[in-house]
Structure formats: structure tokens, C-alpha cells
Amino acid sequence: MSKLDSKIPEGNLEQKWDKYKSSVALVNxxxxxxxxxxxxxxxxxxxxxxxxxxxxxxxVKVFCFQDSPRRAHSIAAxxxxxxxxxxxxxxxxxxxxxxxxxxxxxYRAREANVYRLASVSxxxxxxxxxxxxxxxxxxxxxxxxxxxxxxxxxxxxxxxxQTGQQLLLGAYSGLERQVxxxxxxxxxxxxxxxxxxxxxxxxxxxxxxxxTGKLERHFGHAVLLCTGGYGNVFYLSTNAMGxxxxxxxxxxxxGAFFGNPCxxxxxxxxxxxxxxxxxKLTLMSESLRNDGRIWVPKKAGDTRKANEIPEEERDYxxxxxxxxxxxxxxxxxxxxxxxxxxxxxxxxxxxxxxxxLDYKAAIDRYGKTQAKKLNVTNPTAAQLRExxxxxxxxxxxxxxxxxxxxxxxDPYELPMRIYPAVHYTMGGLWVDYNLMTTVxxxxxxxxxxxxxxxxxxxxxxxxxxxxxxxxxxxxxxxGAYLSKEISVKPISTDHEAFVAAEKSVxxxxxxxxxxxxxxxxxxxxxxxxxxxxDKCGMARNEKGLKEAIVEIRQLREEFWKDVRVLGTANxxxxxxxxxxxxxxxxxxxxxxxxxxLNRTESCGGHFREESQTDEGExxxxxxxxxxxxxxxxxxxxxxxxxxxxxxxxxxxxxxxxYK
Amino acid sequence: xxxxxxxxxxKVWRQKNEKDTGKIVDYxxxxxSPDMSFLEMFDVLNEQLISxxxxxxxxxxxxxxxxxxxxxxxxxxxxxxxNKGVTTCQLHMRSFKDGDTIVVEPWRAAAFPVIKxxxxxxxxxxxxxxxxxxxxxxxxxxxxANNIPIPKTDADAAFSAAACIGCGACxxxxxxxxxxxxxxxxxxxxxxxxxxxxEGIARAKNMVxxxxxxxxxxCTNTGACEVECxxxxxxxxxxxxxxxxxxxxxxx
Numbered sequence: 001m002s003k004l005d006s007k008i009p010e011g012n013l014e015q016k017w018d019k020y021k022s023s024v025a026l027v028n029x030x031x032x033x034x035x036x037x038x039x040x041x042x043x044x045x046x047x048x049x050x051x052x053x054x055x056x057x058x059x060v061k062v063f064c065f066q067d068s069p070r071r072a073h074s075i076a077a078x079x080x081x082x083x084x085x086x087x088x089x090x091x092x093x094x095x096x097x098x099x100x101x102x103x104x105x106x107y108r109a110r111e112a113n114v115y116r117l118a119s120v121s122x123x124x125x126x127x128x129x130x131x132x133x134x135x136x137x138x139x140x141x142x143x144x145x146x147x148x149x150x151x152x153x154x155x156x157x158x159x160x161x162q163t164g165q166q167l168l169l170g171a172y173s174g175l176e177r178q179v180x181x182x183x184x185x186x187x188x189x190x191x192x193x194x195x196x197x198x199x200x201x202x203x204x205x206x207x208x209x210x211x212t213g214k215l216e217r218h219f220g221h222a223v224l225l226c227t228g229g230y231g232n233v234f235y236l237s238t239n240a241m242g243x244x245x246x247x248x249x250x251x252x253x254x255g256a257f258f259g260n261p262c263x264x265x266x267x268x269x270x271x272x273x274x275x276x277x278x279x280k281l282t283l284m285s286e287s288l289r290n291d292g293r294i295w296v297p298k299k300a301g302d303t304r305k306a307n308e309i310p311e312e313e314r315d316y317x318x319x320x321x322x323x324x325x326x327x328x329x330x331x332x333x334x335x336x337x338x339x340x341x342x343x344x345x346x347x348x349x350x351x352x353x354x355x356x357l358d359y360k361a362a363i364d365r366y367g368k369t370q371a372k373k374l375n376v377t378n379p380t381a382a383q384l385r386e387x388x389x390x391x392x393x394x395x396x397x398x399x400x401x402x403x404x405x406x407x408x409x410d411p412y413e414l415p416m417r418i419y420p421a422v423h424y425t426m427g428g429l430w431v432d433y434n435l436m437t438t439v440x441x442x443x444x445x446x447x448x449x450x451x452x453x454x455x456x457x458x459x460x461x462x463x464x465x466x467x468x469x470x471x472x473x474x475x476x477x478x479g480a481y482l483s484k485e486i487s488v489k490p491i492s493t494d495h496e497a498f499v500a501a502e503k504s505v506x507x508x509x510x511x512x513x514x515x516x517x518x519x520x521x522x523x524x525x526x527x528x529x530x531x532x533x534d535k536c537g538m539a540r541n542e543k544g545l546k547e548a549i550v551e552i553r554q555l556r557e558e559f560w561k562d563v564r565v566l567g568t569a570n571x572x573x574x575x576x577x578x579x580x581x582x583x584x585x586x587x588x589x590x591x592x593x594x595x596x597l598n599r600t601e602s603c604g605g606h607f608r609e610e611s612q613t614d615e616g617e618x619x620x621x622x623x624x625x626x627x628x629x630x631x632x633x634x635x636x637x638x639x640x641x642x643x644x645x646x647x648x649x650x651x652x653x654x655x656x657x658y659k
Numbered sequence: 660x661x662x663x664x665x666x667x668x669x670k671v672w673r674q675k676n677e678k679d680t681g682k683i684v685d686y687x688x689x690x691x692s693p694d695m696s697f698l699e700m701f702d703v704l705n706e707q708l709i710s711x712x713x714x715x716x717x718x719x720x721x722x723x724x725x726x727x728x729x730x731x732x733x734x735x736x737x738x739x740x741x742n743k744g745v746t747t748c749q750l751h752m753r754s755f756k757d758g759d760t761i762v763v764e765p766w767r768a769a770a771f772p773v774i775k776x777x778x779x780x781x782x783x784x785x786x787x788x789x790x791x792x793x794x795x796x797x798x799x800x801x802x803x804a805n806n807i808p809i810p811k812t813d814a815d816a817a818f819s820a821a822a823c824i825g826c827g828a829c830x831x832x833x834x835x836x837x838x839x840x841x842x843x844x845x846x847x848x849x850x851x852x853x854x855x856x857x858e859g860i861a862r863a864k865n866m867v868x869x870x871x872x873x874x875x876x877x878c879t880n881t882g883a884c885e886v887e888c889x890x891x892x893x894x895x896x897x898x899x900x901x902x903x904x905x906x907x908x909x910x911x
Contacts, residue, residue, distance in 0.1 A: 048798070051798070052797075052798040055797045055798060066721060066727070066729060067719060067729065067780070067781055067782070068781065068782065068784065068785050068825065069785070070728070070785070070788075070825055071721055071722075071727040071728060071729050073721070073722060073727070075722065075726050075727050076722045076724055076726050076727065085804070087805065123799075123801070125804045126801035126802065126803055126804045127796075127798060127799075127800075127801045128804075129801065129804040129854070130794065130796045130800060130801035130802070130804075130854055131793070131794050131796055131854075132793075132794045132817075132848065132849050132852050132854050132855045133821075134814055134815075134817040134818035134821050134848065134852065135804075135814075136814070136818075137809055137810075137811050137814040137815075138811065139811050140808065141808025141809050141810055141811065141814075142805050142808060143804055143805055159818055159821075160818065162726065162822065164726075165726055165822075165824070166818070166821060169821065172788075173788065173792055173793035173794070174793060174798075176785060176788040176789040176792060176793060177789065177793040177795065179785070179789045180789035180790055180791075186785070188782065188785070211774055238724075240721040240722040240723065240727060241720060241721055241722075241723060242721050274692075274694040275663075275692055275694055275695070277663070277692055277694075277695045277699045277702070277703065278699070279696075279698070279699050279702055279723060280723045280724070282723075282724045283724075401744070402724065402725060402749065405725070405742075405745055405749045405750075405751065406696075406749070406751065408693075408694075408751070408753055471798050472798070475798065520706055520709045520710070522702070522706065564709060566709060566712065566713070566714050566715070567714045571675075571676065571775065572676075572717050572774055572775045572778060574715065574717055575709070575715055
């Protein structure tokens with residue numbers, strides 16, 4: 001008998017959530033006022049959960065490591081947010097969004113969760129518009145949609161290339177409203193460093209005030225981790241510099257299982273690495289694949305400039321290999337195809353590790369329609385180009401500007417050079433249907449959990465999931481637990497469990513300072529990142545993964561002997577913050593490799609070279625691997641695998657084809 | 660891969676904590692690549708300091724793609740440096756020349772106290788938002804998103820105002836340390852949308868009152884904020900805010 005109980009309600013897929021919502025236990029308003037909830041992280045999931053729960057009457061405390069909750073990395077999401085509104089009358093429906101998400105995730109997600117996500121998606125758009133989020137509109141005043149990878153309908157809502165920013169600022173405004181009303185206590189520049197459990201239940205956290213360095217104890221009847229993904233284990237990723245796994249990783253040490261750690265998303269359209277100094281990678285939104293065409297020269301090692309290569313000597317390899325979806329294949333497929341071309345010697349740019357994303361055809365096409373709209377007869381070629389550029393600028397202007405800033409090249413004139421980069425992690429803490437981890441009272445929302453995207457996330461679905469979890473799922477499901485906690489009085493933070501947790505956090509800090517080694521934290525982080533990228537990145541194999549495990553262990557030992565952390569613990573100390581995070585990455589990285597080694601199939605973002613079709617496509621092994629791998633941290637860097645079987649009752653599991 | 664060949668002198672503000680008086684300290688960096696961002700150049704400097712056993716320079720940064728608003732360096736007398744429309748993280752070293760001397764200071768404003776080195780406390784902005792930078796709609800209250808058509812021009816203008824990243828460059832550059840552009844951007848975003856107009860009066864009054872309470876200065880229309888804003892937030896927003904505030908006072 002598995003230790004994992006997913007608590008999926010009985011009944012038809014379409015009715016599970018509605019029925020569950022109507023039957024789940026409630027907490028009456030008076031009792032809500034005496035129940036305290038801790039929310040860690042203030043991105044889309046954290047901010048929307050915190051404001052919604054506070055509106056309901058709970059006492060909420062929110063923590064974020066940034067100087068303001070408005071800076072959480074949800075803000076950087078560019079392209080859009082999916083919702084099954086069917087405003088375009090193009091055949092969209094809850095079922096189709098559900099189907100696309102399951103298929104996009106390569107049949108490795110839980111049906112019931114994904115269906116619930118699809119069914120609340122429309123409410124998210126309604127809610128955000130009511131909160132004043134300025135989503136893009138058409139001239140008639142109605143909301144506008146664009147297409148995104150892995151779908152054949154237009155269901156993506158957006159705000160130019162700043163959708164994440166606008167949605168996050170919307171969620172943040174809701175959060176600040178509650179702060180103003182006194183229902184939420186906001187603790188910025190605080191980092192959670194441990195979960196406190198008492199008699200097996202999550203009862204609070206230890207957090208460090210990053211300005212004074214003081215360790216603080218905070219009690220909560222429930223703790224929600226909304227702390228995002230762990231892509232920074234690769235050092236270079238599209239994540240913000242501060243993104244980390246620490247909160248989730250500490251939770252594994254208190255009994256929370258980690259689900260599918262090896263599922264990482266490598267995003268196909270990022271600005272290529274320019275040198276060793278590079279600290280992060282920048283995404284060029286997937287929405288650019290709507291209008292841009294991806295190509296490499298047909299001749300390997302072609303050194304001509306992009307503009308000098310005639311049309312017939314260009315290989316639009318995505319359109320060639322996947323005629324049905326073309327440039328809009330899902331991310332994992334597009335990334336691998338780019339790697340395949342570059343590895344085969346067709347890459348472009350000085351590093352030869354890049355492909356072109358070309359806007360010339362789109363500029364020409366938009367130029368013509370715009371000339372018609374403006375009633376310009378016989379426009380000159382220069383006019384057409386100018387019109388076309390104007391349309392592209394309106395749609396993607398900020399992205400083009402960003403590209404120009406970073407590379408020094410003008411993407412209106414030259415095709416952009418792009419290459420895949422680590423972007424998102426589908427894996428995360430294992431949660432049941434209520435979003436509760438294997439620790440009672442400890443929840444996990446948004447990217448930090450493993451639940452909805454299987455082995456590959458579709459574009460514009462992260463924002464959807466973050467807000468779905470926070471606005472529309474947790475406010476209901478938390479009642480199932482808290483309704484039984486109403487008689488629990490707040491526990492004093494002098495309780496021995498708090499004292500012990502604080503002591504353990506303090507001892508790690510002391511240890512880091514005591515090493516007085518010779519190498520900086522970044523030195524170790526970069527080396528870890530290289531091991532992960534080379535051996536647990538876009539393609540993985542048994543030999544490489546085994547080597548990686550050995551190398552990570554050695555690196556971890558070296559870290560604990562030779563890292564240099566200067567300054568003191570009683571002040572703002574970014575080196576100390578980084579050291580703690582990298583220490584956790586050095587453990588997580590090993591578990592990712594262990595998980596990748598265990599899963600000898602290819603699925604979604606996890607590509608095992610040993611498991612591919614003759615055409616080089618990912619080959620799943622449904623008989624052996626149709627399960628969630630949930631890893632229990634047994635201490636001393638050992639992990640035990642627990643399997644949650646995935647049952648597909650509403651969808652026929654099939655080979656994923658975008659041809 | 661680009662070869663680094665720039666040698667620079669940096670004059671950087673060092674301040675141990677809020678109480679310390681602080682001072683400018685000179686540093687040299689060499690072999691800087693023009694493809695580095697300004698913050699990556701600071702990474703190089705910090706690595707250099709750590710290897711010498713000196714404490715690294717504290718500075719705020721996070722997304723490094725120009726959208727989170729966390730980075731905040733006052734470079735050669737300009738917030739976010741010499742280029743128009745970019746944040747510090749998106750400023751690249753190709754904007755400087757070999758041999759340059761660059762002065763780097765924190766944002767300076769009474770309402771933004773220095774925490775350490777180049778890091779300042781901008782929580783005043785959050786407190787202003789908490790007084791009215793929202794629409795009072797609880798989760799679950801919403802009607803269908805297309806029930807209220809919004810003219811595209813209004814939606815676009817609201818979006819332009821909402822593009823503010825809350826970095827505080829407007830305050831840092833203003834001789835009065837005024838936060839008018841920041842506050843006006845939020846008031847304008849909602850004033851332009853039918854959903855936001857419902858509580859327009861209370862919003863203008865409460866946000867302006869908090870802005871004053873935080874110790875930000877007044878606006879004397881120099882327009883420096885608009886010039887330095889990395890997101891191009893327009894001065895028109897301040898005019899709109901003044902109208903809203905004026906209306907609020909009449910209605911009271």
C-alpha cells in the first residue's frame with residue numbers, strides 16, 4: 001500500500017470539483033478569525049492565496065525575500081495566460097484545455113487536478129479584469145487572444161509582453177489591500193529557513209530577517225509554500241537571481257515528498273549565452289513563435305550573415321518536421337529540435353549554439369494588412385516595412401527592445417539568435433487534490449508543487465496554475481483541514497519544536513561562517529550548474545547521470561570544506577543568503593539525477609537518449625512509468641521512491657504527435 | 660564569446676548600515692566585456708573583493724531582465740545610468756568606454772533610507788499602494804470579463820500607466836524626492852478603467868495622504884521623473900492624478 005493518498009474525489013471527471021466544493025467542510029466566520037495561516041512567497045500563487053484567505057477572514061502572514069511582494073518572479077512571465085473562454089468561437093472548451101494540458105504534459109499529470117485547473121481558468125480572467133488588470137483589447141472593447149504552443153485554438157489572454165507583470169501587480173494590489181485592512185501582516189526581506197512541525201503537523205516556520213539577520217519564529221495553523229521553481233539549480237536559467245528551492249527542500253526534511261524532480265522545462269527561445277560572465281539568461285516569449293519563423297542554414301557551418309542567405313538555402317526545420325503545429329510545437333519538442341540542429345553543426349552566431357527567429361515574413365504580412373486598414377494605396381516597400389514594424393512593435397515591442405539592449409543588435413533588421421535555456425520546473429513538492437503535501441497542514445501552491453503540468457508545461461499555463469491554486473482552489477480545500485483545527489489555540493513559539501528548529505537553522509549558519517574557505521559561493525554554484533546542464537539537461541543518459549551523481553557529491557563535500565562566506569550573520573549579507581540556497585541546490589541536484597536515472601523512459605522535458613523513436617522523438621514507456629515519482633528524504637542524502645499510479649479514465653493515452 | 664578588454668575605475672558608495680555615515684570607495688576592475696550587464700560587472704567586482712577577503716558590495720537585484728524593479732543604482736548622477744528606457748540590469752557595458760570612471764550611489768531620498776551600501780528601503784511604496792492602489796473586489800465577485808467593453812484606447816492608456824515597475828528612479832532623480840509619478844501611474848491606471856472609477860475619490864485622497872506622510876516631496880514640474888523612468892511613464896499621469904485629487908476635494 002502506497003503512503004500516497006491523492007484524495008481525488010469520486011465521480012465523473014466533469015463533476016468531481018463541483019461536488020467536492022459543495023461537500024468539503026467549512027469553517028464558520030468566527031472560527032476563521034482565530035485561525036492563522038502562513039504564506040511563504042508572494043508571487044501569483046502566494047499573493048492570490050493570501051488575499052483570498054484574508055478576505056474570507058483568516059489571519060494571514062506573508063513572507064517574501066524581496067524588498068516588496070510586487071517583485072516576485074511571476075512578474076517576468078511574458079506571453080500570456082490561458083483560459084477556456086472560447087471568446088474566439090474557435091472550438092475551445094474546458095475539456096479541450098484539459099486535453100491539451102494532459103497531452104502537452106506527455107500524459108504524466110493527474111487528470112482530476114488538470115480538469116479542475118481548466119474549469120476554473122475562465123474565472124481567473126473574470127477576476128483579474130474586475131481587479132483592473134489591463135489585458136489587451138480589440139477595437140470593439142472586447143478582450144484579445146493570441147495563440148501559443150501546443151494548442152490549435154486561440155485561448156491566451158495577454159498584456160503585450162508583460163502579462164506576468166500585470167497579473168502579479170493585480171494580485172499584489174489585492175494583497176496590499178488586505179495589508180491596509182490589517183488582515184495580512186506582510187514580512188518582506190524575510191527568508192523562510194525551516195518548517196516547524198509539532199506532532200507531525202506543520203505549525204509554523206523559522207524565518208530570517210534579511211536586514212537584521214535575526215532568526216524569527218512564526219506560528220500558523222497551516223503553512224502554505226508558494227515559493228516557485230528550482231531552475232536556478234542550473235545556475236544559468238531564466239529565473240530571477242534569488243529564486244531558490246530552500247523552502248521546499250527544508251520541507252522535505254520534515255517529511256514532505258518531492259515529486260518528479262527531474263522534470264525541468266528547457267525553453268526554446270532564449271537569448272544565447274554570450275560569455276563566462278553571464279549571470280542569467282533572458283527569455284524571448286514563446287508568443288514570438290506565433291509570428292516568427294525559426295530556421296538555420298541548410299549548409300552546415302555556413303558563415304554568411306543571415307540576410308545574405310537566400311530563402312531556398314534556409315531550413316525552417318520545425319515547419320519541415322512538424323507540419324501540423326509548425327513553429328508552435330510545445331517547448332520540449334522545439335528545444336530538442338534546436339539542440340539537434342546545433343549539435344549537427346547547423347548552429348549560427350559566434351558560438352554556433354543558436355538558431356534564428358526571423359520576423360521578416362511577419363513584418364511583410366502585417367505591413368500589407370496595416371496599409372489596407374489605413375487606406376494607403378500603392379504603398380512603397382519602405383512604407384510597408386514601416387507599417388509592419390509598427391504592428392510588431394505594438395505586439396512585442398518590449399521584447400524586441402530587451403533583445404536589443406542585451407545583444408546590441410536590432411531585431412527589426414536582423415533575425416534574433418535564440419537557444420534553449422532552463423525556464424521552469426514541473427517537478428516540486430508532491431501534493432494531494434487539496435494541495436496538501438505529505439505533511440498535514442503544509443500546503444504547496446503554484447510552480448513549487450508538482451501537480452498540473454506532467455512532464456512538460458504548455459506556454460501560458462504557469463500563470464493560470466498559480467492564480468487557480470491561490471484564488472480558486474486553496475480557499476475551498478484548506479477547509480478540509482482547518483475545520484478540524486478550530487479548537488487548536490495558537491501554540492507558543494517557545495514550544496520546544498520551535499526552539500529546536502531555530503537551533504538547527506542557527507547551526508547551519510554558524511557552520512557556513514566557520515568554514516572560512518577560499519572559494520566564493522558563486523564558484524560552487526557555477527560548477528553545479530555546469531554538471532546539471534551537461535548531464536541532467538536537455539538530454540540525459542545513464543552514464544552521464546551516474547557521473548553527475550558522483551561529481552555532485554564531491555562538489556558538495558568541497559563546498560562544506562572550502563566555501564568562503566564573509567561578514568556576519570547579524571546584518572544584510574547576500575553571500576550568506578546565497579550560501580544557504582546553494583547548499584540546498586547541492587542536495588536537490590543529486591536527487592534530480594537520481595530521479596532521471598530511475599525514469600528510463602523519455603517523456604516531455606525528460607529525454608533519455610536510450611529511449612527514443614527512430615526519428616529521434618521521445619519514447620514513453622507507459623507500462624512501466626505511468627506514475628508520479630515521489631521521493632521521501634530519509635536523511636544522509638538517501639531517498640526512498642514512492643509511486644502514485646496515474647490513471648487515465650477520460651483520455652486515451654497515446655503517443656504524443658504534433659506532426 | 661566576447662573578449663573582455665575594458666578597464667574601469669569605480670567610485671562606489673559604501674555604508675555599513677542605516678546609522679553609518681558612509682563614504683565613496685574607489686575600486687578598479689579590468690577585462691570587462693562590453694556584453695556584460697552593469698550588474699554582471701558588479702558580480703566581477705564582488706568576486707574580486709571576496710577573493711581578497713573583503714566584504715562584497717550589497718545591491719538590490721533580482722530578475723535581471725528589467726521588469727521586477729528591484730535594481731536601483733544611481734550611476735554617474737542618473738538613476739539606472741545613461742541610457743534611456745532601461746533599468747540598471749539592462750544597462751550593458753558597451754555603453755561605457757575603456758578607462759572610464761563611474762560613480763555609483765544608492766537612491767537618495769528621505770523616504771528611502773539606505774539599508775546597506777547601495778541597498779535602500781522602498782517599503783514606503785508598498786504602504787502607499789495599501790492605502791488605495793487597488794480595486795476593492797473580493798475573489799469570486801467578478802462577472803464575465805467581456806461584460807464591460809473597454810475602449811481600446813483607454814485599455815492601452817491604462818496599460819501604459821500600469822507598466823510602472825516601482826523601482827523608485829522617479830524619486831531618486833527628483834530634486835524634491837517626489838513620488839508623484841509613481842502614485843499618479845497607479846491612480847491613472849484605475850481612473851482610466853470603468854472598474855476603477857467606482858472608488859476613484861477615496862483612492863486619490865488616501866494615496867496622496869500616505870505619500871505625504873511618508874516624507875516624499877512635492878512636484879514642481881521639472882519633468883526629470885519622466886525622462887529617467889525606465890518604463891516611459893508619462894507626466895500626463897500626474898496631470899490626471901491632480902484632476903482626480905482636485906475632484907476628490909470638491910466632492911468631500
